[in-house]
Amino acid sequence: MYFHLHVKIFMVIYKSLFMEEFMTKKISTTSLATPINGAQALIKCLENFGVEYIFGLSGGAAIPIFDALVGSKIKLILVRHEQGATHMADGYARATGKPGVVLVTSGPGATNTVTGILTAQMDSVPMIVLCGQTISPMLGKDAFQEADIFGITMPVVKHSYLVKETNAIPRVVKEAWHITQNGRPGPVLLDLPKDITSAPFTGSTLDPEMDIPGFKDTAKAKKADIIKMAKLFKGAKKPLLLVGHGAVIAKASDAVKKLAEKLNAPVTNTLLGKGCFPETHRLSMGMLGMHGTAYANKALINCDLILSIGSRWDDRINGNNKEFCVNAKKLHIDIDFAEINKIVKPDAWVVGDAKEILEELIKLVDPLDTKEWLKELDFYRKEYPLKYSNDKGLTAQLVIDTCYKVTKGKAIVTTDVGQHQMWAAQFYLSDRGNDWISSGGAGTMGYGFPSAIGAQFGRPKDLVVAIVGDGGFQMTLCELATAFINKLPVKVLIIDNKYLGMVRQWQELFFDNRLSGVDLEGNPDFVKLAEAYGIKAFHMSKVSECQDVMKQAMAYPGPCVIHAEVIKEDNVFPMVPAGKSAHHMIIEAPTEKLEKPTGST
């Protein structure tokens, strides 16, 4: 009896709550009951899009926006440096597929985001960057903390706005939200003068029509283009599928697998394509390119057909496009028409969503006879495996390989940039696309740790490991405070060789070992450093302790730092010298002096 009554009361309360929510929703799209200002309109719009977190650092010109966050559903994550905020938003976006949001103040607060914006733009990451700005009458008058961030970031954003009208805020936010994630994703910046965010919002709706007639949504792929592409598979004896970040973004994982298995074609991946096709699959060749596996590069040299799925044939893969797959048919699937013919002239191409295109393509191709081809590649795989030796002491490779085994390959891995990044790509195999988070295009040092924080916010139940170098980690280590206060169980694995190792490797191999600007003498004691932030730290420097320490660290429930002191002078192989084709791959340490590379880095 009482029970029933309770249920009834509960139902009534529930209904009234529901109705109220329904009513307020209706009100919010027609007329606003209580007056709000521009900043509140901005935050309400972001709430309506389902934004969970804003990564930011406050400042004078952004105070109205921070004020609007008081009591908001959106959780503000206060960072220690704005670059960290952008990488956190980036890591969050890559781990979840949802846009990351950044909020900073004007002037230096805004300029500190530039590296993070470039990183997101180069790797097609959806991100909204909200910048406070001086009041609009002072624009262009060198006001305190004024920077023309709209102008400064123009070459590195997908799109940007200088908002001059309070009532335009909901439209601008809606457009930004649409632009950042539709088509090829990329960062969108909003420059928000303080008088605009402080002024009353008198618009009639928080959900207005967008006004972006020039924005092209993803084009529907042309059937004729897919048919043309499918025909080229006929008679191919040595096909190779090349999977890039675009395939990850398009969630084309299943389609890639189906196509590879139907064709019986080997698959290689770019650095950012890692995991889209499981690297543990029998058809996977692993990563190709400058520091890719020897067998992937052998497959590249010897293939008679190569299909790029969402890769832009960049110079890490195609060192010299005059010698690139000269005898192979080149096929290209990309969402961005501007990528077609940019580096490689394809024999067939389709512009559109990779997943949709592949699903059509699968129906149109027949299985290929690749027995001989796979046998040939198997020979290379056995002849030139990735390897390392434990003879000289603890190596980065052993540390990463152990991390892979201890975590059973299930962790979300983020990296910095340099040798440890390449070793992580080689030894931490990835089976899921959104589990590998690394700065590919921009090659941003300092990316690894903050992006891990972002990834952990986005996927709180998953194990997140940031594999970082001693150089890169020191660029954004202040975010240890952010990890600590938010009790994020991120594991920071510092591969410490006391060098900027990749440059040292180049100087050793190509510049007569004339070391310049690479010695990181003066590194802190990373264990003490972590402890100073209240974070648990582990240390290893011997082969014998690697596994035990790794097990303890990965099982530790909170955030922790693992300081792995590895041998100082070790090189990443295989290596294709910059500017050269994969034919010139160096598989093991060379015994003679090498020519200086013609490519940039």
Added chain:
Amino acid sequence: MNNSNTHTISVLVANKPGVLVRIALVFARRAYNIDSLVVSPTVNPKYSRMTITAKGDPETLDQIIKNVDKLVDIVHCGEHDATHSIEKELALFKIKASSAAKTFIKKYSSQYNISIDDTSDSYLIIEQTGTTVQLDEFEALIRKYGLVELVRTGKVLIAKGREST
């Protein structure tokens, strides 16, 4: 000015702040030299038309057009040629007034579509409308008569018939 390396690109843009800078950045990054750029209103006040003539290799241009077209504020960007469009340009020439110059201008006024706009202070200002080639030809001739200043509008172009520009 008019050789096979010169291309005419027509861009339909939304009238938003910064749109010109965004387009200029695409050209500048690829070291593509802009010879002329004309911005003018269209039938719809929301949009403007930019007509750009630029020099460089066709492959780079192809990338530029694709990258300009990709910009959010750009509705359409494409290359046009003289056979499928009408192109015109206007030039103003300032020369020292002389009887020889006046005789010359009289003689060629209909051939080159020129007229004298001003004759003050012993200088003549001559106006010419025509194709870029016609303007180039006349400029070469008028130089002999003491060309002091020269201002050209840059080419504008409109697609013929049903095709939109």
